[in-house]
Amino acid sequence: MGKMKVMEISQGIAESIKACKPKVISAYPITPQTHIVEHLARMVSDGELDAVYIWADSEFAAASIVCGASAAGVRTYTASASQGILLMTEVLWNIAGLRLPVVLTCTNRVVSAPVSIEVDHQDSLSLRDSGIIQLYVEEAQEAYDAHIMAYKLAEDPEVLLPVMVCVDGWVLTHAYEPIELLDQDVVDSFLPPYKPIQYLTPEDPLTFGNWGDDTVLMETKYMMHLAMERAKMKFEEISKEFAKLTGHNYGGVIEEYNIEDAEICLIAMGSVCGVIKDTVDELREEGVKVGLIKIRLFRPFPYEEVAKAVKNAKCVVTLDRAISLGSQGILALDVKGCLYDFEEKPLVLSCIAGLGGKEITKDIVRGIVFKARNLVERGGVKEKIEWVGLSYG
Numbered sequence: 001m002g003k004m005k006v007m008e009i010s011q012g013i014a015e016s017i018k019a020c021k022p023k024v025i026s027a028y029p030i031t032p033q034t035h036i037v038e039h040l041a042r043m044v045s046d047g048e049l050d051a052v053y054i055w056a057d058s059e060f061a062a063a064s065i066v067c068g069a070s071a072a073g074v075r076t077y078t079a080s081a082s083q084g085i086l087l088m089t090e091v092l093w094n095i096a097g098l099r100l101p102v103v104l105t106c107t108n109r110v111v112s113a114p115v116s117i118e119v120d121h122q123d124s125l126s127l128r129d130s131g132i133i134q135l136y137v138e139e140a141q142e143a144y145d146a147h148i149m150a151y152k153l154a155e156d157p158e159v160l161l162p163v164m165v166c167v168d169g170w171v172l173t174h175a176y177e178p179i180e181l182l183d184q185d186v187v188d189s190f191l192p193p194y195k196p197i198q199y200l201t202p203e204d205p206l207t208f209g210n211w212g213d214d215t216v217l218m219e220t221k222y223m224m225h226l227a228m229e230r231a232k233m234k235f236e237e238i239s240k241e242f243a244k245l246t247g248h249n250y251g252g253v254i255e256e257y258n259i260e261d262a263e264i265c266l267i268a269m270g271s272v273c274g275v276i277k278d279t280v281d282e283l284r285e286e287g288v289k290v291g292l293i294k295i296r297l298f299r300p301f302p303y304e305e306v307a308k309a310v311k312n313a314k315c316v317v318t319l320d321r322a323i324s325l326g327s328q329g330i331l332a333l334d335v336k337g338c339l340y341d342f343e344e345k346p347l348v349l350s351c352i353a354g355l356g357g358k359e360i361t362k363d364i365v366r367g368i369v370f371k372a373r374n375l376v377e378r379g380g381v382k383e384k385i386e387w388v389g390l391s392y393g
Contacts, residue, residue: 001246002182009140009172012179013105014039016147018049019187020103022077024069026054026062030084031117032169033107037079059084063091070100071208073199075151078102081169082109085123089130095162096131096224098208101154101194102162103147108270108321109169110356118357119169121270121321125298125330131224133163133231134299136269140177143167145248148182152191152238159231160197161224166298168271170357182246190245228300235297253302255294256309258284262291264372265313265346267306267335269295272319272353272360279365290369295331307338315347315372319388321354328385347375353388364388 007015013036017025025044027037043049056062059080066076080088085106095102106124110116124134135150137143143165150163167173198206212220236252243249255273258280259265266276273294283290293309295302310316316339320329327333332350339345349372354360368388 001186002180004178004180006176006178008035008174008176009143009167009179010035010174011039012140012144012181013147013167014043015179015181016144017077018043019182019184020077020148020151020191021049021075021193022051023074024052024054024066024076025078026056026065026069026076027078027080028056028059028062028084030059030081032109032173033079033081033084033105035173036105036107040077059087060091063088063095066102066104067091067095067098067100070095070102071098071200073196073201075155075194076102077104079105079107081107082111082117082123086111086126089127092127092132092162093130094209097220099160099224099227100162101151101160103150103154104162104164105147106164106166107169107173108166116356117169119171119321120355120357121166124164124166125322127164128299128330131161131228132299133159133161133228133297134166135163135296136166136298137172137296138271138273138294140172140175140179141248142250143172144179144181145242145246145250148187148191149235149238149242151194153231153235155194156234157197159227159234161227161231166270171271180248186245190242232297232300232302250296251294252305253297254305254309255296257292257294259291259293259309261289261312263289263314263376264369265291265293265310265316266319266365266369267293267295267316267331268319269298269331270321272321275360275362276319276365279362279369282362283366283369288369288373298331301334303334303338306335307342310338310346311342313346314376315349317349317351317368317372319351319353319360319368323352323355323385332385347372347380349375350385351388352385358389360388
C-alpha cells in the first residue's frame with residue numbers, strides 16, 4: 001500500500017501534493033509554511049514532479065497565479081499562513097466565487113498585532129464565510145491524507161469549490177512523525193487526472209469573473225451554498241472510500257471519541273484533539289463520563305452530525321483557538337446553532353484556549369471538564385465565555 005517513513009510533517013504534506021500531480025504551484029514563503037513549498041520547489045527542480053513552480057512576489061500574487069491557472073483548466077496548489085492568508089483574502093474570495101477547485105494549505109498561525117509566529121486558528125477562521133471548504137487535521141498521517149481527499153472533494157463536479165487544509169503551525173508542521181507514503185498507483189486509483197468542465201481556451205471562449213448585478217448575484221451565492229451543502233455528503237463518501245482503500249479511517253465530517261454515554265462533551269479541532277483524547281482516556285478510568293467530538297470539516301459546518309452526537313450530553317464544552325472579538329468563540333457559535341431545535345438544551349461553555357501558542361495541557365483539559373461538571377450541578381452557565389490559562393486579568 002505504501003512506505004512508512006519518519007519525516008517532518010511539512011515534508012509529508014509536500015509528498016502528498018506531489019502524489020496528487022498538480023501542474024502549477026505558486027507560493028510566497030512565510031513561517032511556518034516555508035518548508036512545504038521549499039520541498040515542492042526542490043521536487044520540481046529535481047524532476048520528481050512535472051509541474052510549473054512560480055515563486056511569486058507576494059501571497060496576493062501567488063493566489064492570483066493559481067486562480068488563473070485553475071481557470072485555464074489545470075490542477076493547482078498554494079500555501080500560506082497568518083498575514084499571508086489575509087493578503088490572499090481578496091483573491092481567495094474570488095477563487096470561491098469563480099468555483100475553481102484550488103487546494104491550499106493554511107499552516108495556522110497568529111494574526112498580528114501583536115506580532116507572533118505561534119499557532120492559533122484566527123487566520124483560517126477569518127475566511128469561514130468566503131465559500132472555501134475548510135478541513136482541520138490532528139496529526140501527521142491525517143495531514144498527508146487530507147490533501148489527497150481535498151483534491152477529490154474540490155474537483156467533484158457537484159462541488160467545484162476551493163478546499164483549505166488547516167494544519168497547526170509548528171505543533172504539526174515542524175514535528176517529525178512516521179507517515180505512510182501511499183504508492184503512486186494507489187493515489188492514482190483514488191484521484192484520477194483533473195478533467196475540468198469549463199476552462200479558458202481560445203477554442204471555446206468564455207468569460208470568467210464577469211459583472212454580476214442584482215439579477216444573478218444572490219442566485220450565485222445560493223448555488224455556492226448548495227454546493228457547500230453537497231460537499232458534506234461528498235466528504236462522507238470520500239472518507240469512506242479512502243478508508244476502504246488505505247485502512248486510514250478518520251470518521252467523516254466529525255470524529256466521535258467515547259461519545260456514546262458522555263455527559264460532558266468536548267468539541268475541538270486541530271492538533272489539540274490528541275491531548276484531549278489522552279485526557280478523556282484517563283478521566284474515563286476515573287469514572288468521568290466525558291467524550292470528544294473532533295470537527296474535521298468546519299465549513300460547511302456539520303450541524304446535523306454534531307446535534308446527533310451531543311443529544312444526550314448535559315454540558316457541551318467548545319475549545320476555540322480563536323475568538324470573534326466582541327462575541328464568543330467561533331466554534332461555540334456554530335455549536336449553539338446545532339442545538340436550536342432541542343427541547344432540553346445542554347449547557348454550553350465556550351472556552352477560549354491556546355491563543356498565540358499558549359499550551360493546552362492535560363491538566364488544563366481536566367480543569368475544563370471539572371468546571372463543566374460543577375456547572376451541571378449548579379444548573380447553569382454564569383460566564384458567557386471562559387478564557388482558559390490567562391496570565392492575568
